[in-house]
Amino acid sequence: MVRFLEYFLIAGCIAVLLVFSHWIGQQAYSWMPLEATAEAQKVDYLFSFLVSVGAFVFLGLVGMMVYSIIFFRASPKDYSEGHPSRGDVRLEILWTVTPTLLVLWIAFQGFNIYQQLDITGLQQIVHLHRPLEEPAYAELNDNKPKPASETIRVFVKQWDWSFQYPNNLTSNELHLPVNLPTRLNMHAKDVLHSFYVPEFRLQQYIVPGRNIDIVLTPIRTGKYHLKDSLFSGTYFALMDANVYVESQEAYKQWLTQTAAQQPTATNQAVAEHTQTTKAWFKTSWYTVTPAQPSIITGERKVNNDT
Structure with a gap:
């Protein structure tokens, strides 16, 4: 009877820990920025699960330590x-199999989210161990791309973002229709860059010389902020752009209105580079001269750096 009560008490404590840990995991949703894409929801679900598991392990261990200190404290002269708890095969199996299954499940969920983003253009490169003068590489072929309602070409360089839409309109703003899968075809013109929008839970490297496609589905209208998460030199702080998720009607209206506007050429890095600076002393730091700004027009994009 006493043994039964002990097991019942342990089961009750575990149940309370599970409920409280689940509650903490639900609070983790509020720790993140707003979810603006369908893929962000899956990322936050995985994050919430990890917080729940971490809370359960942490509170369980702390609870065991406090319980042992209170009820099994040795006398000062003892x-x-x-x-030692050794030789219990069941216990060894439990604490070996459980973490293994947990880690495998987390890995599967992460791989599943990555597959849903449908990132193409990042073929895995395997460098074989050969002399440096005779490098050998093996590339894996991409799978068939995921269908999308729109394809927007993204161009990034030091220090400028530009976006080309299906009607050949080019803008410094990224506009996305809500609730429709959109393909971003990304190109880096000089160095390695990274496409990062916190609300999208998306950070994707853009590698020079490769066409990198990624499909995402915005689900929340609003204005967001695109940053380059990789340091790219002197004017790195200017590597940002506005991202607008809007209704399909508003998206089409913006395309029509913007295409009718006069062409402009703007680049804040060029403007700052041409300004006369006042400094107490001159330095020998090397600075890349920003490329001339692209012509933003509704007809076509004229690149001054190609």
């Missing part, structure tokens, strides 16, 4: 050691 220097004997407790009996």
